[in-house]
Amino acid sequence: MSDTSILNHLFDKQIVCPVCNSHFKAKTVKSKSPRVISKDSDFFIRYSVVNPYFYDVLICNSCGYAAMRSDFEKLKSHKKELVLSNVTPKWKPREYPHILDEKLAIERYKLALLNAMLIDLPNSTKGMISLKIAWLNRLLDNNIQETLFLKQALEGFNTAYMTEIFPIYGLQRDSLMYLLGELNRRLGNNQDALQWYSKTIVNTNSSYKIKEMARVGKDLIKTANT
Template sequence: MDKNIFSGLENMGFDNIDHINIYNKETEAVKESKEKSFLYNKEVTCPVCNHVFKAATVKSSAYRMIKKDSDFFIRYSLINPYFYDVWLCNSCGYAAMKTDFYTIRSIEIEQVQKSISTKWHGRMYPEVYDVHVAIERYKLSLLNYVITNAKSSKKAINCMKLAWMYRLIDTQASKEIELVFLKQALEGLSDAYYAEAFPIYGMDKYSAMYLIGELNRRLGHTDDSLVWFSNVITTPNVKQNLKELARDMKDLIKEEAAALLADTDNSNISSTENFEPLENTKKSSFFSKLFK
């Protein structure tokens, strides 16, 4: 069978129609070229080794939000700014989320030089990053945070962004890894809530309360999540939109619990209908045990 969709039209004067894509989808090359137009190179000086390098940065005009997930993950259309959130010095291996890049202390510089720079081999990246490049860079950033014994909030936010990157991959394996990083994010954010001053990465105390509740919900810690959501709802001076978000999540938990209960009841009914007792006395004994 001829795979050319427009086969047979050549004798009518149409040429160069052998490989027409009828849906005109962008090729990877076209997509990459378009993404390049949304980027510019920012000159950055590494605070660890003083090496000057270019950091790929998303133009502010290119931010186009599609929607926001319930754990504050923003989905973008034109280009994903999260891919470019980590700055990495290819000379010494120092990496951090750009918000933190220049806030490194002298003792932390020494730790990077001792434990990162001595082992660093360098890595050349493409001009346009994808989710896999982003994951690698976030992991390098997290390693630097661990080596320098950074604040819990830094490690938590880094882990949360790693979870978001795995969410974008959207496979069964990636979903499992997402939960691993969400668990780490929850642990760090919970520590930061009690030990660090607010705001934390733009979040006030109440936003952090909500996020802790939401991370608990996503990890299946229903009772804990309900406590945190209730605290958001009942605390004075919390913004109304955040209270509404907490109410929505509480309602979602109740709906999921009701659906699970209904499935369990239906399963039990089905099992009971298929049960054929040998004797009536055994049937009576069976049900009497259930309802004692």
């Protein structure tokens, strides 16, 4: 697709940084533009036309604050102070093209992940950012980096499951139980995966769809072991 065609699916959104109150514009995907091609078993959505994941991270070039769109404005006061003390002194402004690709999106997600670590955001936030970095590496067929960030996602979500309030990034308890099973399966931790799949299936609050996905995961492990 040509650059002009891609730009037709984007618009400039005015953003106000919650840390330093700077105003900036961010390329944003029009709501009707993405076309879903398929969905992977760990909830990764594959798109045609334009990929919303590429434009999911907002970055303030003034203070260096970076976060996913869903989190950008939700920063608490004491976290804002941490950005100014831990992020801003190290920040070097950078410019990005209007049209982003996998590699640039990964760089931006890594900036969001660094922010999350430096200002001690919840484990679920670190887990979700890591998961999205893994997904983008999947698009690049970079198995080593995908595995690395799947491990980080698993670590974050494991802790979040025990300590945070649901829903977590739109995931109810049954969906996160299933995701923990799926991440373990993809990382070769089959026993842990089977335990999480089983918890999902026997949970009376699990949806039929999630139970079926867990059964598919269990079958994949059994098939691989025969």
